[in-house]
Amino acid sequence: MESAKAVGGTADQVLAVAAGIECLHVASLVHDDIIDQDPVRRGWASTAEQYGLAEALVAGDGLSMAGVAALLSSGPAERMLQAARSPSRPCATCARASCAKPKSAAT
Incomplete structure (x- = not known):
């Protein structure tokens, strides 16, 4: 939020995005x-x-879910949908890799 202020914005303009990212x-x-x-x-x-x-x-x-909801509530829909999709890619990759490990290798 301080970064927004430093470039002429306000905390209110970025609060929902900041909260969403923190929740995620x-x-x-x-x-x-x-x-x-x-x-x-x-x-x-x-x-x-x-x-x-x-x-x-x-x-x-x-x-x-709260993080995604905060991101989706915070601005132009297409930009927020893109931001909400960003964390899903590495999460899906991690989940696939974790599921592919034999049980003995996961511990």
Whole structure:
């Protein structure tokens, strides 16, 4: 938001996009901790460790949907749809790669 101000914009103009990107980022961290079975994130108990695996999975999914919704609410539809599609490509690639690993290699 400070970047928007630095180039003559306002925080209000970028708030929804910034919130959407932050939600997507945090969702990726929650899901990463689930996949890697990490009990700690930044010195604190991970979401899965603190609340349970199922709750962490739902929280990550909810944050992903909130992020996409925020992006879609924030401006010209075509530009926001393009921004919403961007994180889906690497997520799909990661999911395919993870599913292709033999179970013993995933741990």
